[in-house]
Amino acid sequence: MSSSGGPIDWSPMIIGFAAGFLSRLISIRTGRSHYPGFPSGYISQLALAIIAAMIGSSVIVALVGKEFTAATFLTLAATQFRDVRSTERKTLEQEEELILVSRGAGYIEGIAITYEARNYLAMLVALVTAVATQYTGIVIGLVVGIIAIVVGEIYMSGPKIGDMIEVEPAKLHFEKGSLLYVGDVMMMEVGLPHSRDRYQKEGMGVILTPKGRRGQSVLWNIAQRQAISHEAAAAVGTQKDVGYPEQTPLCRMDMPKGSGRAGLSILPVESNMQALIQAIKNTPVLEAGKWSALTSPILRRKEMD
Amino acid sequence: MADAPTPIMFAIVTTNKEAVHGGMAPVFVAADEPERDRIAMWLCRITNCIAHDLHNGTIILTVNQASV
Structure with missing residues (x-):
């Protein structure tokens, strides 16, 4: 029973809902690489988006109507979104064994966090917009909604590899008979002549050069490099199958020298250097890669300044 | 990892x-070497293992978790 007496003003709820839902829709479109591109994947996300926007927008209406029980239940519903993250992580972890080039635990965690955070963001945008509409009217509410969506979008789109790392094509070659090099970065030892032939004929390589300290700390992160390999293989394909482990795409640091650069070698299905470079540049920078910027002693080397 | x-x-x-x-x-x-290869x-x-050439006539085969 509503104790406020007067008719309920629905406009905060409607505008808040629209803003929250829209904010989630935008991130579905821009975050394509984060999600399974199947209709069922989109449907479940849309359903969650509707629920999140609904919760965010109706809290204020419930509070104004002095329906504290309803408001409490809404916050309870919001906590249910915690499960979204572990569900997403579980799905991706199970997929890990089925794909040839794994994403790596760091990338999976990043995707799961983003997935969860975007639902909360939709909720927050809906809440802010609903509050603004409630107290300042529809016009200002609409403006606040648009600002909230834009701010949320800027806040949520993290840096990409291309922002801090230069990606250039490089030649694959073998030294000392069997050591695979990309440019001057040693990748691995390929013992089988058959695989060496294939690398020489069809292999592609790129060199990743950090633009600064941040870029270098990102590259030293092994989870980040696994994510790069995964995105590279997803873009141009990889001639790899069970029983061909040496044909897996690799992303390794320029190691005996420790110059901070990395090389990537891949046996592509489609030899498209443009697509490969673009895919690497669009790989998101993982949150796990952000911590080491100040602590790693190698970053204080003079040549990086 | x-x-x-x-x-x-x-x-x-x-x-x-x-x-x-x-x-x-x-x-x-x-x-001979072709036979060895x-x-x-x-x-x-x-066996899904990786070959490494030691360049003394010997190839070793290793199972390496990180490269699979």
Whole structure:
């Protein structure tokens, strides 16, 4: 029973809902690489988006109507979104064994966090917009909604590899008979002549050069490099199958020298250097890669300044 | 994943019998290099292991968790 007496003003709820839902829709479109591109994947996300926007927008209406029980239940519903993250992580972890080039635990965690955070963001945008509409009217509410969506979008789109790392094509070659090099970065030892032939004929390589300290700390992160390999293989394909482990795409640091650069070698299905470079540049920078910027002693080397 | 992988030597294929002594891994002795490469490739494809050439006539096959 509503104790406020007067008719309920629905406009905060409607505008808040629209803003929250829209904010989630935008991130579905821009975050394509984060999600399974199947209709069922989109449907479940849309359903969650509707629920999140609904919760965010109706809290204020419930509070104004002095329906504290309803408001409490809404916050309870919001906590249910915690499960979204572990569900997403579980799905991706199970997929890990089925794909040839794994994403790596760091990338999976990043995707799961983003997935969860975007639902909360939709909720927050809906809440802010609903509050603004409630107290300042529809016009200002609409403006606040648009600002909230834009701010949320800027806040949520993290840096990409291309922002801090230069990606250039490089030649694959073998030294000392069997050591695979990309440019001057040693990748691995390929013992089988058959695989060496294939690398020489069809292999592609790129060199990743950090633009600064941040870029270098990102590259030293092994989870980040696994994510790069995964995105590279997803873009141009990889001639790899069970029983061909040496044909897996690799992303390794320029190691005996420790110059901070990395090389990537891949046996592509489609030899498209443009697509490969673009895919690497669009790989998101993982949150796990952000911590080491100040602590790693190698970053204080003079040549990086 | 972030730890160094633990390679397990799975088999040794060699043309130079004198250079290897037996251990935990079986030793396959080949007559010449093409034969050695053929055996090594065969074993790799069957067991999903990685071949490393020691450049003394010996190829070792290792199972390496991080590279799979």
